[in-house]
Amino acid sequence: MTSKLILTHDVTNLGHAGDVVEVKDGYARNYLIPRKLATPWSKGAQRQLDQMAEARRKQAISSLEDAQTAREWLASNVLTITAKAGDSGRLFGAITTAELVEAIKAAGGPTVDRRKIEVLRPMKSLGRHSASVRLHADVVAPLEVNVVAAR
Secondary structure, eight states, X not given: OEXXXXXXXXXXXXXXXXXXXXXXXXXXXXXITTTTSEEEOOHHHHHHHHHHHHHHHHHHHHHHHHHHHHHHHHHHOEEEEEEOBOTTSEEEEEEOHHHHHHHHHHTTOOOXXXXXXXXSSOEEESEEEEEXXXXXXXXXXXXXXXXXXXX
């Protein structure tokens, strides 16, 4: 069975905020709706969809310029995060997207939503790691992270 939903946030590999999508019931019930990433589609919700589309059109031009500025900052800076690690250089846990957001903020960078950060391989060891940040529908910024041991 499939559920018809309206996305309230951008979801990687599914769609952007305001899109109407059909997904399997379990994905909708267990992931999208509890995390407030989507709402069930109805005729009344269609009105909400139209309002979201209008707001997105108004923000598109200014947010694109802001996103390009943020991309320049993220591409030219390397974040340094300290974490507890064992003798072999393996971390006790992984670096989370929330920790990445805090590191960006502490370094004087742009405000980034943790849900927009995509980490391809979990950061579980010391050294350099890569991630990307989807700042806008057309703007993706590379993010370089240097993980060092806490002393």
